[in-house]
Amino acid sequence: MAFELPALHYATDALEPHIDKTTMEIHHDKHHQAYVTNLNKALEGKAEASSSIDEIIKNISKFPAAVRNNGGGHYNHSLFWNILGPNKGGEPTGALAEAINSTFGSFADLKTKMQEAGATRFGSGWAWLSVSADGKLQVSSTPNQDNPLMDIAEVKGSPILGIDVWEHAYYLKYQNKRPDYLAAIWNVVNWDAVAELYKKAL
Numbered sequence: 001m002a003f004e005l006p007a008l009h010y011a012t013d014a015l016e017p018h019i020d021k022t023t024m025e026i027h028h029d030k031h032h033q034a035y036v037t038n039l040n041k042a043l044e045g046k047a048e049a050s051s052s053i054d055e056i057i058k059n060i061s062k063f064p065a066a067v068r069n070n071g072g073g074h075y076n077h078s079l080f081w082n083i084l085g086p087n088k089g090g091e092p093t094g095a096l097a098e099a100i101n102s103t104f105g106s107f108a109d110l111k112t113k114m115q116e117a118g119a120t121r122f123g124s125g126w127a128w129l130s131v132s133a134d135g136k137l138q139v140s141s142t143p144n145q146d147n148p149l150m151d152i153a154e155v156k157g158s159p160i161l162g163i164d165v166w167e168h169a170y171y172l173k174y175q176n177k178r179p180d181y182l183a184a185i186w187n188v189v190n191w192d193a194v195a196e197l198y199k200k201a202l
């Protein structure tokens with residue numbers, strides 16, 4: 001079965017003013033769709049076309065670049081839409097908040113680390129909060145559409161929060177001011193969704 005573009009579970013203008021409607025429309029309907037279309041093309045006629053996206057990503061070293069780029073794009077964006085939401089923001093709670101405090105010092109320290117990871121990623125890529133195999137929280141960044149779940153990642157783990165720092169994610173509203181986008185995005189992070197992924201990763 002071919003991979004499909006997942007529907008957004010909120011309106012394209014729901015993240016205004018932090019992420020504008022036009023950016024959401026182009027980002028979801030055009031960019032993410034292109035990753036899905038090209039992933040399906042790259043896997044056409046191959047047995048792996050019926051694998052889950054997670055299985056493909058975990059074994060990405062066995063695939064050609066087109067699958068790494070477009071499969072990564074599909075996985076990363078599916079996660080990204082899921083961990084954002086309208087009227088969100090605030091702070092994480094419960095076990096996730098405790099883990100953040102014990103690992104990074106405070107929620108503010110985590111934000112600083114994530115913003116640094118995103119701001120210093122040269123060119124296109126992602127900033128990540130992931131859970132290592134031994135259950136530790138870790139911040140990292142990856143180039144292009146790579147992610148920590150890939151077997152080729154420098155810092156491996158299960159991603160629970162990903163911030164897209166490709167220019168297509170912010171350029172219409174923030175232009176060259178990537179740090180402003182990275183500061184604003186906390187207003188629309190859905191911490192319930194992140195906590196759910198944290199629970200699953202442990």
Ligand SMILES: [Fe+2]
Binds near residue numbers: 164
């Ligand atoms: Fe993107």
